Amino acid sequence: MASREGFFVAAYALRGSSDLDAFSNGQLEDLLAWFRQNLKIPPRFNRTKSKNDRWRQAKGLSWFKPTARQHLDKAFELAELLTRHGVAIELLKAARIGYVIYEDDHQVVAEPFADLRC
Known part of the structure; x- marks a missing residue:
């Protein structure tokens, strides 16, 4: 089973690939630069402040708000x-995203509820 990771x-990872042609590389750099300029990096991706690794392994998922x-579009x-270059992308939607860890005007980071399969 392949591991799942966020599209960023x-x-x-694709950015460092030698398989990218110059046009795609430029497009990728432009998109990543746009996100660096227009999307905050959340300070945390889990609820715990514990130093215990078992609890710190829980990771929140980032969701774009429908109003963003x-x-x-970006x-x-x-x-x-990413799809053009062989990366499988799955669109996730959920009404109940979990325990909210971080929120701003464009995104929400939430630690999924146990019954949410993502």
Whole structure:
């Protein structure tokens, strides 16, 4: 079974790939630069402040808010580029995303409820 990762992780992994042609590389760099300028990096991705590794392994998932239209448009552009280069992308939607860890105007990071399979 392949591991699942966020599409930003996949994008930065592809960035270092020698398989990217110059046009795709430029497109990828432009999209990543746009996100660096327009999306905050959440300070945390889990609820715990514990130093115990067992508890720190729980990771939140990042969700774009439906009102973040420009961010969603850029995310779909990035997903399409990744798909063109062999990265499997799965769109996740959920009404109940979990325990909210961080939120801003464009995104929410939440630690999934136990019954949420992502």
